[in-house]
Amino acid sequence: MNSEELGFCQCHEHLMIRKGGSCRINTALCMDDFSKSKREVLRYKEKGGQTIIDAQPCGCNRMAAGLCRISEQTGVNIIASTGFHKLAFYSENHWIRFLREDQLADIFINEIVCGMFENLDDGMDSEQIPARAGIIKAALEGENLSMRYEKLFYSVCCASRETKVPIMVHIETGSNPMGLLSYMLRQCIEPNKIIFCHMDRAEPDLSVHKSLLEQGIFLEYDTIGRFKYHSDLDEIHIIREMLDAGFEDQILFSLDTTRERLRTYQEDAVGLDYILCSFIPVMKENGITSGQIEKISRSNPVRLLE
Incomplete structure (x- = not known):
């Protein structure tokens, strides 16, 4: 896939999640109405969006056929995810805990190939559809690389080495x-095949962000229009600091949507087109250039996924 085919890309969204463990933890983690999710994506397309990375992995209420x-x-x-999420989202007898x-x-690997x-x-008895996953999801919590999480991270690293597919990591506060x-x-995972997500709300110390970027990985910022965490101007301050430090080739952005952030599910939500319609104009007003936005939204996702 080249830059023209990829187009404008938001690199961490959730479009369809069925009822299950995720919803029991957070009721906003259920978007199971095909018509509503489709209309949200059409609105995104009308405003100029062309690609979405969906970050819901297998075994965690992902609706692959719907995507x-x-x-x-x-x-x-739509680039779908395999891999794993936080273990709180899985039942005590889920296969991900015991394999x-x-x-x-x-x-x-099977889901990718x-x-x-x-x-x-x-359970393991499931229909397999022809559409393949294109990214591997993982999640880091406060217990870090405990025995159970090291097993999971070892498995996704094996899958990434085998398939050359990037690993996207949910970073939790306190990890x-x-x-x-x-x-x-x-x-032996190449740095340019690693994305750490949510650092803009998980880690207030921006020197940590820079230390990670110095290793060659991507940071995906998605605390945009999420005012319970901070304002969009605060978000732009974080992005500007990384750009000014010379990391414009390693920044990605998205919204990390839930039911409460998709307008077809909740009328007063920001909507999947919020970055295109609202956030990018504010980026430009605050000194982020069109060329830098082009890299964040188009060129950098291409380099990640190529």
Whole structure:
């Protein structure tokens, strides 16, 4: 996929999630109405959006066939995820807790090479569809690389080495992203195949952001229009500091949408087109150039995914 095919890309969204463990933890993590999700993506396309990376992994209420249908019917590229999320989202008897590293890696590789499983939430007996995953999701919590999380991270590193597919990591507040990055580099993952997400709300110390970027990874910022955390001007301050430090080739952005942030599900939500319609004009007003925005929204995603 080249830059023309990829177009404007938001690199961490959630478009369709069925009821299940995620919803029990947070009711906003259920977007199971195909018509509403499709209309949201069409609005994004009308404003200039062309690609979305959907960050919901297998076994965690992902609706793979629904994502495929939305992409086919809207013409928007949707890059789906395999991998794992926070363990709180899985039941105590979920397979992700008990399979060996090699078995987990085989599932993730299978989803990338052969096709995604439609529903692995409650067991391993699931229909496999032709559409394949294009990115590997992982999640770092406060317990960091405990025994159970090291097993999961080892498995996604194996899958990434085998397939050359990037790893996108959810970074939780209070975790140790520098320690995780050291581990992933020891597992021979190329830095330009690693994305750390949510650092703009998980880590207030911007020197940590710079230290990570110095290793060659991507940071994906998505605390945009999320005013319970900070204002858009605060977000722009973070992005500006990284750009001014010379990291414009390693920054990505998105909204990390939930039910409460999609306008077709909640009328007063910011909507999937918020970056295009509202945030980019404010970026320009505050000294971020069109060329830098072009890199964040188009060129950098291409380099990540090529």
